[in-house]
Amino acid sequence: MTTRPHDHPGEAMPATRFVLNGTDRAVTHEARVTLLDLLRERLGATGTKKGCAEGACGACTVLLDGERVNACMVLAAAVHGREVTTVEGLAAADGTLHAVQRAFVEQDALQCGYCTPGQVVSAVACIREGHAGSEVEIAEWMSGNLCRCAAYPQIVAAVQQAAAELGTPQGGASGAVQSTAPAARA
Numbered sequence: 387m388t389t390r391p392h393d394h395p396g397e398a399m400p401a402t403r404f405v406l407n408g409t410d411r412a413v414t415h416e417a418r419v420t421l422l423d424l425l426r427e428r429l430g431a432t433g434t435k436k437g438c439a440e441g442a443c444g445a446c447t448v449l450l451d452g453e454r455v456n457a458c459m460v461l462a463a464a465v466h467g468r469e470v471t472t473v474e475g476l477a478a479a480d481g482t483l484h485a486v487q488r489a490f491v492e493q494d495a496l497q498c499g500y501c502t503p504g505q506v507v508s509a510v511a512c513i514r515e516g517h518a519g520s521e522v523e524i525a526e527w528m529s530g531n532l533c534r535c536a537a538y539p540q541i542v543a544a545v546q547q548a549a550a551e552l553g554t555p556q557g558g559a560s561g562a563v564q565s566t567a568p569a570a571r572a
């Protein structure tokens with residue numbers, strides 16, 4: 387059942403200001419609202435999908451200050467003053483797809499497509515982190531993103547293709563971009 391602000395008249399209403407895909411946004415919402423629900427239900431950013439809503443599937447993956455997080459496990463109020471990138475924010479302003487998006491198309495790395503936005507966003511960070519050096523490494527560092535259609539071979543191939551195009555940072559887990567292991571992601 388959906389609750390509305392007047393259902394909880396004593397509840398504080400956080401006013402969250404943050405940057406979403408390069409645009410300043412300010413939203414007043416109930417304290418309990420997750421980033422995922424804020425994006426989908428208040429800001430129309432429905433590219434980010436809701437799968438399990440408990441941090442287990444990765445369908446809701448977004449970048450928070452450049453690091454991948456599960457938006458269903460982040461309170462909206464926690465992104466105040468921070469920068470969020472969703473799948474809608476990856477392509478260039480003229481519509482040119484991000485190298486990862488293009489690779490997913492060219493490798494046919496999806497079936498139903500429900501997991502795809504989360505996979506693509508996660509792959510962008512995986513490559514940037516320097517965790518796309520081999521099939522095994524990609525599988526490990528993309529393991530927080532489940533695919534019920536089992537398109538994993540094509541997903542790995544897409545990440546490899548994009549990594550080759552973008553250039554993979556050296557240094558693995560100690561590379562330039564700090565990251566947490568998939569199992570420990572927020």
Ligand code: FES
Binds near residue numbers: 436437442457458
């Ligand atoms: S919806 Fe499954 S991890 Fe967020």
Ligand code: FES
Binds near residue numbers: 533534535537
């Ligand atoms: S393409 Fe269907 S869940 Fe991944």
